[in-house]
Amino acid sequence: MEDSVQSDDRDQQLLRIADEMIDQLRVGQLVDSHALLAAYPQYYTQIKEMLATIELIANVSRSVVKVNDSDTHDRPCGVESGALGELGDFLLVREIGRGGMGVVYEAIQRSLSRRVALKILPFAAMLDPRHLIRFRNEAQAAAVLEHPHIVPVYGIGCERGVHYYAMRMIEGSTLGTIIDDLRHNAQQPSNGPSGRHKLLPRNESQKSVFADATANQRAFAPAETSIGAPASETTASAVAMISTDPSDTRSSSFFRAAATIGLHAAQGLQHAHNHGVVHRDIKPNNLMVDSAGSVWIADFGLAQLDADASLTLTGDVVGTIRYMSPEQARVCAGVVDHRSDIYSLGVTLYELLTQQPALRGNTRHELLTELGSSELPNPRLHNPFIPRELATIVLKASRREQLERYQSAAEFANDLQRFLEHKPIEAKPPTALDRLYKWCYRNRSLVFAFGCGLTLALVVLIVSILQLVHQRNLARSAAEREWKQAQAASSEERRASQNCRLALRAVNELLMQLSATKLKNVPGMEEIRASLTNRAIGILGQLDDIGQNPDAQVALELGKAYQLMGDLQVHGGERRTAIGSYTKSIDLCETTDKNG
Amino acid sequence: MSDDIDELLRLAERGDETAVARLLGGQRARLRAMVALHMDARIRGRCDPSDIVQEAMLDAYRQLPDYLASRPLPFYPWLRQITWQQLVAHHRRHLKYQVRSVLREDQVWSCASDCSTSQLADRLADSVISPSGQVARSEVQEKVLNELNSLPEGDREILVLRILEQLSSQETAAVLNVSENAVRVRQFRALKRLKTRLDRI
Numbered sequence: 001m002e003d004s005v006q007s008d009d010r011d012q013q014l015l016r017i018a019d020e021m022i023d024q025l026r027v028g029q030l031v032d033s034h035a036l037l038a039a040y041p042q043y044y045t046q047i048k049e050m051l052a053t054i055e056l057i058a059n060v061s062r063s064v065v066k067v068n069d070s071d072t073h074d075r076p077c078g079v080e081s082g083a084l085g086e087l088g089d090f091l092l093v094r095e096i097g098r099g100g101m102g103v104v105y106e107a108i109q110r111s112l113s114r115r116v117a118l119k120i121l122p123f124a125a126m127l128d129p130r131h132l133i134r135f136r137n138e139a140q141a142a143a144v145l146e147h148p149h150i151v152p153v154y155g156i157g158c159e160r161g162v163h164y165y166a167m168r169m170i171e172g173s174t175l176g177t178i179i180d181d182l183r184h185n186a187q188q189p190s191n192g193p194s195g196r197h198k199l200l201p202r203n204e205s206q207k208s209v210f211a212d213a214t215a216n217q218r219a220f221a222p223a224e225t226s227i228g229a230p231a232s233e234t235t236a237s238a239v240a241m242i243s244t245d246p247s248d249t250r251s252s253s254f255f256r257a258a259a260t261i262g263l264h265a266a267q268g269l270q271h272a273h274n275h276g277v278v279h280r281d282i283k284p285n286n287l288m289v290d291s292a293g294s295v296w297i298a299d300f301g302l303a304q305l306d307a308d309a310s311l312t313l314t315g316d317v318v319g320t321i322r323y324m325s326p327e328q329a330r331v332c333a334g335v336v337d338h339r340s341d342i343y344s345l346g347v348t349l350y351e352l353l354t355q356q357p358a359l360r361g362n363t364r365h366e367l368l369t370e371l372g373s374s375e376l377p378n379p380r381l382h383n384p385f386i387p388r389e390l391a392t393i394v395l396k397a398s399r400r401e402q403l404e405r406y407q408s409a410a411e412f413a414n415d416l417q418r419f420l421e422h423k424p425i426e427a428k429p430p431t432a433l434d435r436l437y438k439w440c441y442r443n444r445s446l447v448f449a450f451g452c453g454l455t456l457a458l459v460v461l462i463v464s465i466l467q468l469v470h471q472r473n474l475a476r477s478a479a480e481r482e483w484k485q486a487q488a489a490s491s492e493e494r495r496a497s498q499n500c501r502l503a504l505r506a507v508n509e510l511l512m513q514l515s516a517t518k519l520k521n522v523p524g525m526e527e528i529r530a531s532l533t534n535r536a537i538g539i540l541g542q543l544d545d546i547g548q549n550p551d552a553q554v555a556l557e558l559g560k561a562y563q564l565m566g567d568l569q570v571h572g573g574e575r576r577t578a579i580g581s582y583t584k585s586i587d588l589c590e591t592t593d594k595n596g
Numbered sequence: 597m598s599d600d601i602d603e604l605l606r607l608a609e610r611g612d613e614t615a616v617a618r619l620l621g622g623q624r625a626r627l628r629a630m631v632a633l634h635m636d637a638r639i640r641g642r643c644d645p646s647d648i649v650q651e652a653m654l655d656a657y658r659q660l661p662d663y664l665a666s667r668p669l670p671f672y673p674w675l676r677q678i679t680w681q682q683l684v685a686h687h688r689r690h691l692k693y694q695v696r697s698v699l700r701e702d703q704v705w706s707c708a709s710d711c712s713t714s715q716l717a718d719r720l721a722d723s724v725i726s727p728s729g730q731v732a733r734s735e736v737q738e739k740v741l742n743e744l745n746s747l748p749e750g751d752r753e754i755l756v757l758r759i760l761e762q763l764s765s766q767e768t769a770a771v772l773n774v775s776e777n778a779v780r781v782r783q784f785r786a787l788k789r790l791k792t793r794l795d796r797i
Binding site: 011014015056058059 | 744755760780784
């Protein structure tokens with residue numbers, strides 16, 4: 001379809017005319033219809049119609065927005081000097097640092113001939129008047145703050161379209177650089193100081209980044225490591241001695257210096273909070289440590305006036321996400337207030353103690369996930385030399401939950417002070433029960449599933465145990481019955497053999513009587529004796545039959561009976577039968593021998 | 597103007613912070629107009645177009661080194677894209693949590709209960725010009741706006757970019773990822789179609 005239009009020369013011209021009209025309108029002119037109509041008289045109606053339509057549409061836009069409102073107002077008037085030689089009253093000396101919000105220069109303020117740190121804020125030029133008011137308010141709020149641990153703001157202004165923020169020049173370096181050095185030296189222990197502290201006045205040893213420069217201070221804090229440090233006054237002005245020698249990150253002086261840095265910063269924050277100013281962007285790079293070891297909070301430029309809520313309708317999230325409190329990063333519900341600063345200082349100290357960022361993630365997404373997941377691991381896992389109290393303080397300050405943190409910077413400072421004075425601290429480490437409860441709360445679904453599984457397993461276990469018990473009872477009763485039967489059977493057997501023995505004895509007694517000599521010689525008794533003996537043998541034989549296996553006793557008695565029989569037969573002259581009787585007797589006796 | 601931007605881009609590339617400031621600051625009004633054009637009336641009470649532009653500016657400031665390194669598209673279309681993302685994000689944020697109260701205020705979107713909130717947000721930030729209740733508008737303007745919104749999407753898009761957002765043909769081509777000639781053809785056709793519709797009323 002486009003081809004067919006393009007092929008048409010007439011339409012091609014109309015295309016160009018329409019384009020030109022739109023462009024004229026675009027750059028803010030009135031469409032010069034006379035010129036167009038004069039140039040293309042043949043398209044008179046088309047031009048008129050198109051123009052009408054275009055103007056109708058453009059009219060809609062004028063009602064929706066006034067395109068050019070306040071456009072010229074804050075348009076940067078431009079710095080003609082490409083190089084950064086000077087800016088109004090300021091002579092730029094060199095670039096000191098570069099951050100997300102601008103570049104910092106060392107500068108000379110010519111009218112007062114003093115050195116200042118000048119922060120150029122490119123983004124301020126993009127602000128519209130409403131935001132500019134907010135920015136100025138923030139600077140004003142910061143300018144009110146006067147505290148030994150807050151970098152004083154000298155002024156704020158706009159020079160040839162470039163907005164700047166002048167503050168006192170602090171000789172020293174940022175905590176961020178110090179942490180970098182600690183980390184760097186830990187990785188390459190043999191290298192010693194890396195020499196990255198260009199701005200740093202080094203002391204003779206070239207090892208300590210910060211030394212207690214004045215003898216006065218040395219007198220007040222005689223020994224960093226001494227137990228029972230002097231009163232609070234002294235500790236407050238104590239010197240933060242940080243050595244970048246990695247082996248020193250285990251010494252108690254390192255931890256006392258770290259605690260002192262935290263103490264200074266917390267005191268500065270408390271002062272700002274008292275004036276209703278929340279920093280909102282506390283991070284290692286915003287904490288300066290000067291050559292005397294004192295800490296300065298810089299960049300209150302991004303601070304927001306608490307009271308002036310109307311200027312922060314949208315609550316723009318500024319600041320570095322790594323040090324942002326969960327409520328600031330909108331991970332958790334909650335108003336961003338002074339406790340957000342406490343959190344940020346907490347994770348900053350965490351990083352100083354462990355030389356590892358509290359949140360490890362590299363992308364915004366990773367950081368936010370990490371922030372929403374769990375509490376920070378104990379810093380002692382990274383460095384077991386960290387004193388338990390200090391770890392507890394840092395963890396308490398950097399709790400995810402606002403209510404679990406220190407509720408004011410003063411409380412935070414007090415605990416650090418107590419730590420430095422070797423007094424018991426207020427913060428308590430969470431008990432195992434607390435941790436368990438929180439873990440369960442965070443992993444509710446997992447715990448629920450686990451609980452269900454456990455219950456199920458328990459039920460199955462109980463049922464199978466009951467089954468087992470039942471079967472065992474059955475088996476036991478069966479065994480008992482069998483045992484009883486066996487008992488009964490054996491007693492029967494015993495009685496039977498006893499009876500048998502009694503019978504045998506009776507028969508034998510009879511035989512003994514028969515063989516007694518009194519009857520032997522009584523004539524005519526032979527026959528009676530023989531028949532009696534035969535009867536006895538018959539009974540014995542029966543007994544023998546009853547006891548299937550020829551009982552030894554039965555056999556013996558039977559043997560005796562046959563022998564008696566033989567005697568009688570000899571007496572009666574029946575020698576032949578007597579031999580048979582004797583043979584039987586002998587056989588029986590032999591089997592008795594074999595069995596017995 | 598484009599020479600000016602090219603010159604500033606060159607300076608910015610060399611690390612001139614003031615050039616960066618002028619580069620971004622110079623586009624602020626235009627971006628604000630763009631945001632105001634597309635922003636839904638219901639979130640207008642909750643945030644100002646300037647806020648959205650402000651956040652977009654900070655984004656742009658952070659992303660500028662990447663942009664300067666590759667320059668995938670002309671400067672203004674690039675800025676507009678970042679601002680657009682902020683605009684969509686704001687619609688999402690405000691409508692996600694407040695869809696109920698918002699619906700009570702404005703019955704126009706009563707069908708919204710059928711849509712997921714994110715769909716709703718996407719649709720609102722689509723190139724439909726918002727039926728703003730806050731701006732006084734004449735009857736004729738109202739009619740033109742209605743007709744414009746009822747045009748096929750491609751037609752509406754090009755007229756919005758060229759006439760309402762005042763992008764140049766070149767910038768429009770970059771935003772839509774078509775040739776400049778295609779832009780000319782499309783805008784001409786769209787104008788013709790809109791005219792026929794307007795003639796009917």
